[in-house]
Every structure is written in C-alpha cells, then in structure tokens.
Amino acid sequence: MFDLGTSFVASVDRDPHALAIVDGTTRLTYAEWYARISALVVGLGEMGLTRGDHVLTAMQNRWENASLHWACQFAGIIVTPLNWRVKADEVDHGVDDSGAKAVFYEEVTEDAVATSAKAAGIIRKSAAELAELMQGNAPLAVPQASAEDWSLMLYTSGTTSKPKGVPRRHRAERAGALAHVAQNLYRHGERTLGVMPLYHTMGVRSLIASSLTGGAFICLPRFDAGKAIDLIEAEAITNLYLVPTLYHDVVHHEAFSPERVKSVTKLGYAGASMTNGLLRKLDDAFKPELFVNHYGSSEIYTFSIEQKAAAKPGSAGRAGINQMIRVAKLNAADPDELAAPGEEGEIIALAKSDEAFEGYWNRPDATAKALRKGWYFTGDTGFFDEDGDLFVTGRADDMIITGGENVSPVEVESCLSLHDDVAEVAVVGLPDERWGKVVTAFVKRRGNVTAEELDQHCKTSGLANFRRPRRIVFVEDIPKSPVGKILRRMLVAGEYREEQRIPEHQ
Secondary structure: OOOOHHHHHHHHOOOOOEEEEEOOOOOEEHHHHHHHHHHHHHHHHHOOOOOOEEEEEEOOOOHHHHHHHHHHHHHOOEEEOOOOOOOOOHHHHHHHOOOOEEEOHHHHHHHHHHOOHHHHHHHEEEHHHHHHOOOOOOOOOOOOOOOOOOEEEEEEEEEEOOEEEEEHHHHHHHHHHHHHHHHHOOOOEEEEEEEEOOOHHHHHHHHHHHHOOOEEEEEEOOOOOHHHHHHHHHHHOEEEEOHHHHHHHHHOOOOOOHHOOHHHHHHHOOOOOOHHHHHHHHHHHHHOOOEEEOOOOOOOOOEEOEEEEEEEOOEEEEEEEOEEEEEEOOOOOOOOOOOOOOOOOEEEEEOOOEEEEEOOOOHHHHHHHHHHHHEEEEEEEEEEOOOOOEEEEEHHOOOEEEEEEEEHHHHHHHHOOOOOEEEEEHHHHEOOOOEEEEEEEEEEOOOOOOHHHHHHHHHHHHHOHHOOOOEEEEEEOOOOOOOOEHHHHHHHOOOOOOOOOOOOOO
C-alpha cells in the first residue's frame, strides 16, 4: 500500500491544477501546495527532525497546520496533535508521553507552550515561522516513509485519567480515508468544509480523503456557524462531515437558508448520536442525496455505516467495508459471549481491520483491557435490531440503572428532542436513595415549554414509563467537549447553570 507521501504525490500527478486548499486569501493548487510542502520538509530536516520523531502540534485548522501534517508524512515524522485549547500541563504530558522533539503552535496556544516547562527543552516554532519556511525554494519532496511507519498519534479524551496515545500507521490512515471516500460516495473534485479539528480523527480523515478525490479542503480555523454558512455559499462546498452539535448550530443560525447551502449534496456525521428532531430538520433543510451516520473511533476509524440516516433514525447501520462488528453481553470477558438480537450489550469490532490501531502508546494495561482475543472492546453499548442494523445506545459508563432497569440516555434524549420547544437536551442518572439513580433531563429550551408539558410529551410518545425523566432541569447551555460531545460528567457533578428566565405561563 502507498505511504501517505506517495499518496499525495499521486494526487498531484492526477490533478496538478485543481484547487487543493483554501484558507482566507490563500488558495493553492495541488502543484503549488506540493512546492510549499516540499520547502517545509527541508525546513523540518534543518531543524534536526528525522524519521520516527514525534512532533506536537497545537494549531487550529489553518493551512499551515494542514501543510505541516503532509510535510510530516513525507518526512516520516509522527504528527502528535493536541487540542488548540490546550493548557501548559497538557503540553507537558504530550512532551513526556510521546518524547516529542518539537512543538508547533499559533497565537491562541502561544501562552500554553511558553509556560510549559517540558516544551522549554525542545524546538518551538510558530505558524508564522512555518509560513515563512514555505516561501523558500526546494526540490520536490521525495517520500521517506513506508506504509508501515507511524503516521500520527491521536490522544483520546481523558476523563478520569491522562489521555491515551493512539498511534496509527500510514497504511491504516490511508485505508481509513479510502473507506471514507467509498462509504460517503465522494466524487472527483469534492469540496470539503475543513472545520473538524486536525487533532480529531474526523478532521484528519477529511484532509486525506480530500486529496484522494482531487478535492479542495476549505479551512475554517475555528467553528462559527455564520462563517460556515458564508464559506459553504462562497466556495460551493459539496459535502459536510460534522458532529451533531455543529449541524445544530448551522441549521438554527439566523443566516441559514436552504438556498445558501444548495451546493451541499452529502451530509455525514459522527462523534456522537444525533437526535431524531435534528435528523428530521437537517433532512428537510438540505434534502441531501446521501445522509451518512458514521460510527467509529480514533482506535478503529470505521465500525459501521448507515447511508440513509434520516430514513432510519438512530441506526448506525452495518459494518464498514473494512470491518466486522458484534454485540457482546455486558461485562463479557470473551468476544464469543454474544448478546441476542434486541439485547443490549457492548459493541466490539474486529482488530484485524485495515483501519485499526495496534495498541495504546506506553499503556499495556489499557491495551490489554481494550484488545481481547483479536477484538476491540469499544466501551459503547448497543444492540442489533431484527433487520441486523446496529443501534448505539451510549457508553457503558453512561447507562442509567434505575430501580433495576437499564435506561439508555440516548433514547430519552431522542424522544425529548422531537418537541418543538426543546433546543438541546442531555440525560443522566443522578443518585437517588430509593431508585439508585433517577433519570434526569437537562433541557435548553427555545420556547416557554414547562416540565409538565415535556413529561406529557414523553407519555404520549410511547416512551416506557420507567424511562421517563423524573426530574427536568432547564439550563442555559449543555456542557460539551471542544468537538461537541455532551459532557455528562459535568451535569452529574452539578457543573451547569440553571436557566434564569421565568416562562410566561408558569
């Protein structure tokens, strides 16, 4: 299989004059971008960086960051991206854990890097310095890595412990991107909104898939719904691949109209479940040719794909083209202990996938827990329906056990989201002396709906009685991670602001 440097050269050979990347006034064809990347490869070498070195990146989705990603693929350097909201102690952890030889940053991350004790001992370069390096002349870069070399190392979210490094090889990265192209039915010359961060698997996959199709990666450094709509219209974006929260913000923005986003023919989402209400609204607004629910992870890019997401709300579909999936019994020790159809269990995926990682970086304990007998135990819960389609119900840790019954937060959230006056909702279990946990809904409302009206909505929707929220809390905002995942732990810990306004008819 191609290494990623060779893959990029092949894209240049096919489409040298096609638009490759846009960032503000910067517009480069594949041939022009290759020349800039080649100059950066030389610059990295002059810094003393060599094949197999780790480098930390702490930048938004700007063209310098995308260029650095490709330059590292040519040089055989391992990109190790950090969230651009990173703090100094997180930079310290990244340097210590990966053994990074350099860190690349921009204005928003300058303070974190400057105050990191560990970063003081390694190479530090800003985005402006990278841009300057790329103005130099250099021979066109020759790929120095093999398909077996490490391409990048993503960090998983650390909720109760330090983030875990997920190293991935060139061949796994390219296999994931090829699957992404196939599963989303991308055409030659697709135009992609490059807003999912390049420290996240969705962002990296969009970048590589864009090159495979001779397409354009349109940078939006930091998500802003109004700017996203402007870019979609101005650059005739053809596909969107976002987390549900960002879709929510786009379609509810005052500047949104179907006419302004008419160039978009394909919608894809991942990273979190999408409520039925949002699915319906997006399908009506965009009327896409294809609406894909992509279910996967940093460890194994694709678990399953549903290409008709709006037609079967909640379905994660069937295994991806590089994958096999099962639902094991909850707390199963063996991958052959399978749940029955309709029975909720833990979703597991075959670790032989072309897209799979091989274990966590310097974490044999975590690797042993996740990889068992050739299968990756995802920690997600779900079930197969009578058609053989997968439904993901949440994280095993998020499951609410109330009065001995298992309640999936996702099911309750989907029900409440269908009420017109519910803007966003998150459901958790809060401690209760009698029930163990009580189902509690945190609601951000757009109208004057009352808790009593929402309870009645749940009753008439067919939601089982034991799944109905016993408490409804109206909040100013639902806490989320930088990529839009609901942070249920913050709600459980009481880290939220209750809504201050008083509805008119309460």
